[in-house]
Amino acid sequence: MARDLAYLSATDLTGLLGSGQLSSVELVQSCLARVQAVDGRVRAFNSRDEAGALAAARASDERRAAGQARGPLDGIPVGLKDVIAVEGQPLTCSSKMLANFISPYDATVTTRLKAAGAIPLGRLNMDEFAMGSSTENSAFGPTANPWDLTRVPGGSSGGSAAAVAAGELPLTLGSDTGGSIRQPAALCGIVGLKPTYGLVSRYGLAAYASSLDQIGTMAHTVDDAALLLGAIAGHDERDSTSFKAAVPDYGAEIARRRGPWRLGVPKEFFGAGLDPEVGAAVQAAIAFYREAGCEIREVSLPLAAEHAIAVYYLIATAEASSNLARYDGIRYGHRAAKAKDVVDLYFQSRAEGFGDEVKRRIILGTHVLSSGYYDAYYLRAQKVRTLIRNEFAAVLQECDALLSPTSPIPAFKIGEKSADPLAMYLTDIYTISVNLAGLPGLSVPCGFTTGGLPIGLQLIGRPFDEAGLLAIARAYEQAHEWSQRHPVL
Amino acid sequence: MNYEAVIGLEVHVQLRTASKMFTRVAAGYGQPENTLVDPVVLALPGALPVLNKEALNQIIKAGLILGCQIAPVCKWDRKNYFYPDSPKNYQISQYDQPICVGGTVEIELPGPSRNVMGEHKRVPLTRIHLEEDVGKLNHGATDSLVDYNRAGTPLMEIVSDPALRSADEAFAFLTSLRIALVQGGISDCDMEKGQMRCDANISIRPVGQAQLGTKVELKNLNSISFVRDGIAHEIRRQVAVVQSGGTIVQETRDYDGQTGASQSLRSKEMAHDYRYFPDPDLMPVRVDAAWQARIQATVPEHHFDRQRRFLADYQLPYTITSVLVPDRALADYFEATVRLGATPQAAGNWIANDLLRELGAAQVTLADAKVQPAHIAALVKLVESGVISNSIAKEVFVTMAQSGELPDAIVAKQGLQQSTDTGALEKWVADAIAANPKAAEGFKGGNEKALNAIKGAVMKASAGKANPQLVDQIVRKQLGS
Numbered sequence: 001m002a003r004d005l006a007y008l009s010a011t012d013l014t015g016l017l018g019s020g021q022l023s024s025v026e027l028v029q030s031c032l033a034r035v036q037a038v039d040g041r042v043r044a045f046n047s048r049d050e051a052g053a054l055a056a057a058r059a060s061d062e063r064r065a066a067g068q069a070r071g072p073l074d075g076i077p078v079g080l081k082d083v084i085a086v087e088g089q090p091l092t093c094s095s096k097m098l099a100n101f102i103s104p105y106d107a108t109v110t111t112r113l114k115a116a117g118a119i120p121l122g123r124l125n126m127d128e129f130a131m132g133s134s135t136e137n138s139a140f141g142p143t144a145n146p147w148d149l150t151r152v153p154g155g156s157s158g159g160s161a162a163a164v165a166a167g168e169l170p171l172t173l174g175s176d177t178g179g180s181i182r183q184p185a186a187l188c189g190i191v192g193l194k195p196t197y198g199l200v201s202r203y204g205l206a207a208y209a210s211s212l213d214q215i216g217t218m219a220h221t222v223d224d225a226a227l228l229l230g231a232i233a234g235h236d237e238r239d240s241t242s243f244k245a246a247v248p249d250y251g252a253e254i255a256r257r258r259g260p261w262r263l264g265v266p267k268e269f270f271g272a273g274l275d276p277e278v279g280a281a282v283q284a285a286i287a288f289y290r291e292a293g294c295e296i297r298e299v300s301l302p303l304a305a306e307h308a309i310a311v312y313y314l315i316a317t318a319e320a321s322s323n324l325a326r327y328d329g330i331r332y333g334h335r336a337a338k339a340k341d342v343v344d345l346y347f348q349s350r351a352e353g354f355g356d357e358v359k360r361r362i363i364l365g366t367h368v369l370s371s372g373y374y375d376a377y378y379l380r381a382q383k384v385r386t387l388i389r390n391e392f393a394a395v396l397q398e399c400d401a402l403l404s405p406t407s408p409i410p411a412f413k414i415g416e417k418s419a420d421p422l423a424m425y426l427t428d429i430y431t432i433s434v435n436l437a438g439l440p441g442l443s444v445p446c447g448f449t450t451g452g453l454p455i456g457l458q459l460i461g462r463p464f465d466e467a468g469l470l471a472i473a474r475a476y477e478q479a480h481e482w483s484q485r486h487p488v489l
Numbered sequence: 490m491n492y493e494a495v496i497g498l499e500v501h502v503q504l505r506t507a508s509k510m511f512t513r514v515a516a517g518y519g520q521p522e523n524t525l526v527d528p529v530v531l532a533l534p535g536a537l538p539v540l541n542k543e544a545l546n547q548i549i550k551a552g553l554i555l556g557c558q559i560a561p562v563c564k565w566d567r568k569n570y571f572y573p574d575s576p577k578n579y580q581i582s583q584y585d586q587p588i589c590v591g592g593t594v595e596i597e598l599p600g601p602s603r604n605v606m607g608e609h610k611r612v613p614l615t616r617i618h619l620e621e622d623v624g625k626l627n628h629g630a631t632d633s634l635v636d637y638n639r640a641g642t643p644l645m646e647i648v649s650d651p652a653l654r655s656a657d658e659a660f661a662f663l664t665s666l667r668i669a670l671v672q673g674g675i676s677d678c679d680m681e682k683g684q685m686r687c688d689a690n691i692s693i694r695p696v697g698q699a700q701l702g703t704k705v706e707l708k709n710l711n712s713i714s715f716v717r718d719g720i721a722h723e724i725r726r727q728v729a730v731v732q733s734g735g736t737i738v739q740e741t742r743d744y745d746g747q748t749g750a751s752q753s754l755r756s757k758e759m760a761h762d763y764r765y766f767p768d769p770d771l772m773p774v775r776v777d778a779a780w781q782a783r784i785q786a787t788v789p790e791h792h793f794d795r796q797r798r799f800l801a802d803y804q805l806p807y808t809i810t811s812v813l814v815p816d817r818a819l820a821d822y823f824e825a826t827v828r829l830g831a832t833p834q835a836a837g838n839w840i841a842n843d844l845l846r847e848l849g850a851a852q853v854t855l856a857d858a859k860v861q862p863a864h865i866a867a868l869v870k871l872v873e874s875g876v877i878s879n880s881i882a883k884e885v886f887v888t889m890a891q892s893g894e895l896p897d898a899i900v901a902k903q904g905l906q907q908s909t910d911t912g913a914l915e916k917w918v919a920d921a922i923a924a925n926p927k928a929a930e931g932f933k934g935g936n937e938k939a940l941n942a943i944k945g946a947v948m949k950a951s952a953g954k955a956n957p958q959l960v961d962q963i964v965r966k967q968l969g970s
Contacts, residue, residue, distance in 0.1 A: 206534035211769035325578035326532040369764035
């Protein structure tokens with residue numbers, strides 16, 4: 001490695017590329033060298049496209065030399081969670097079911113990244129089909145938290161978070177259905193942004209729960225997360241749930257938006273189960289905003305606090321049971337070797353291809369939708385979801401954003417909660433309701449435990465007000481040094 | 490005991506759209522296997538559906554044709570079941586909010602003879618909803634292959650109330666429905682190509698009993714005649730079972746139109762739980778009044794309304810209207826001919842008889858016919874103004890059909906005008922009387938029909954050109970009547 005680029009932000013790298021101090025080929029080589037050096041321990045990657053990335057880097061350098069750089073992301077390597085389609089590359093969803101599947105097409109976000117000159121460098125590990133909170137449910141083995149290799153990086157976008165935290169890549173994409181970007185961002189000490197539902201196209205994102213899934217960005221800094229968001233956001237006619245509106249220039253908007261803001265603190269998000277060190281760090285962050293002149297209001301989200309997890313596991317599993325029905329061994333993916341007939345082929349292929357957590361959720365979802373239970377579970381969950389959405393809408397009329405912990409606990413030990421799914425589900429207690437309400441949510445580092453584990457502050461914003469959310473997070477980030485700290489690997 | 494049948498039909502009709510229902514891939518038939526596919530059709534990881542609005546327009550039009558209420562909001566549900574021809578293992582369909590509700594199919598039952606109009610009935614519809622079609626399994630000796638070309642094609646399901654009482658009514662229902670949908674441009678309804686498929690729910694009950702009997706579903710009825718035969722067979726089977734003391738089992742049966750036999754496919758105990766729920770990938774679509782009005786403007790006149798108009802306004806015989814009206818292009822052709830001045834009855838006869846015969850002989854469709862409404866209108870005028878006789882006109886028609894020349898040109902070129910040269914006519918008549926003395930005597934003896942032999946001889950001598958009215962006058966004059 002020629003020089004240590006590992007922890008430079010994408011914004012800094014753009015500057016070096018623009019001034020000619022760095023070439024994209026050099027940058028890609030530097031990332032690959034870093035991967036070579038640390039990924040044996042972190043295991044963030046499922047696969048890498050080294051040849052493709054280097055070729056794309058050469059093309060980027062040629063564009064830049066010809067004065068035709070496509071923008072700030074041109075030449076910057078980006079990692080994609082292994083649930084987002086890249087043409088010609090594996091799309092495994094960290095499942096045995098798709099272990100040998102190569103996607104024949106690009107997701108819309110991939111198309112947009114390529115159009116911006118960004119370089120898809122590799123596929124990042126995750127909980128199988130994005131189901132989990134620790135990246136232990138991967139058919140290819142768990143990813144380790146770069147801050148403590150015996151601990152989980154969070155999940156399900158654990159690989160995407162760990163790759164940034166370990167300095168392997170400056171930017172990654174994750175997906176967030178119930179906290180899968182924000183929770184690992186918090187546990188790995190980076191910035192993670194889940195945009196408003198509908199802001200980023202889901203076309204090419206292998207679906208877990210369609211009404212909750214959203215692709216988002218993971219980076220060292222708020223500016224970087226905004227930069228990447230700007231490249232992938234915007235209406236897509238291939239996603240019917242895609243929002244039709246112009247995408248603002250997030251960089252300019254963030255700079256324009258200055259406080260003081262009115263910030264809400266949901267009192268229910270500071271109750272039992274919250275690790276004291278996490279609570280203290282978040283309270284300190286709240287104090288910072290107050291001292292910066294923001295109005296801090298205590299607000300109440302009783303329905304979200306009490307029912308979000310239950311509602312989530314009814315709706316998400318119902319949708320998952322249907323979305324994952326396509327993995328049947330007929331057209332692609334894992335097919336059982338010796339099946340007696342077509343029904344046996346389904347049973348065996350799915351029994352062999354899916355891991356336990358995926359099976360657990362499919363079975364739960366199938367039950368939730370089955371006749372006789374639909375009204376009691378799915379329909380009622382949808383009604384409560386509407387109430388939760390209304391509850392957030394009311395609170396966000398008075399507040400520019402809400403502040404809370406991202407995760408109730410810092411990174412836990414690999415294997416610690418594997419045998420207790422319900423305990424694992426509780427790590428998403430503060431993030432899940434945001435997906436149910438379709439709101440944007442962001443996690444920014446706000447401190448460390450005495451044991452040296454990162455802590456995340458969650459900011460929840462108004463629909464499609466990513467700029468406001470990013471501006472509020474950036475005000476905090478600029479006044480603190482948490483983002484400058486990096487694990488020793 | 491007498492039994493009556495209670496029959497409800499579920500008809501699936503493929504809509505005619507350029508592309509599939511939720512993606513831009515072409516919808517088509519007869520292409521090499523698995524060529525009309527893309528990530529959406531194959532349900533690749535990450536693929537998402539996007540509604541083809543043309544499919545929605547088509548089903549709204551179908552609903553307006555059949556007098557349905559159009560739902561103000563069109564939403565989508567998933568029907569979950571595993572089958573290899575279903576790529577997602579769920580079908581995007583409509584469950585509790587179909588796009589079209591109510592409506593009727595007007596049917597005509599067979600009359601006492603084919604010359605007489607039969608009884609008309611209006612069969613109420615329950616609903617029409619839109620869903621995507623599935624692929625097709627091709628079973629080999631040792632394995633089965635799937636072709637997804639058809640998968641994702643827009644399909645509407647038309648569900649009738651259980652208001653049909655006989656196999657004939659079911660036949661009439663499908664016949665009328667097909668005419669209405671073809672005329673509306675909704676579908677070609679080609680059952681051989683699977684564009685129209687029908688399942689029938691059949692039960693019987695003692696006449697006078699209000700409660701419905703146990704129903705049996707007949708599947709795989711792939712022609713309208715097989716529907717009639719299959720239902721008739723099933724009614725006979727059920728009556729036989731009941732009369733011999735048995736009970737009807739609720740089940741699905743497969744009817745083989747070739748052999749006329751049916752067999753049980755599955756009983757209702759194995760019924761699926763489809764786990765319907767709203768498709769989270771698709772947003773509901775609002776269908777406002779302006780949208781409906783735009784489509785309403787494209788709805789053609791109903792074929793039975795047109796038939797009634799043809800009978801009343803043009804005084805056409807029922808048999809002619811029965812030929813013209815089911816074919817919208819043919820009926821349009823007829824009306825164009827009348828607009829050009831042809832007498833409706835004459836135009837109707839030429840079109841329903843001669844034109845169709847010539848097209849059939851030459852294997853040509855109406856669209857490619859050399860004979861246009863102007864040709865027929867001109868021909869009718871030539872006959873009615875006495876320039877040519879009806880029999881000459883028949884010859885002219887054949888020539889016209891082959892060459893596309895206008896009848897006036899053919900008549901002039903071949904010198905086919907009727908002869909009104911009195912001198913020549915008088916000579917032909919005199920010769921004919923001389924050659925047919927018996928007929929002349931017979932006429933004088935009061936046998937009016939005897940004249941026909943003499944007139945026929947004159948027509949023969951004149952090669953058909955003699956004016957029949959003049960010949961009649963001259964014959965009578967010469968025979969001194």
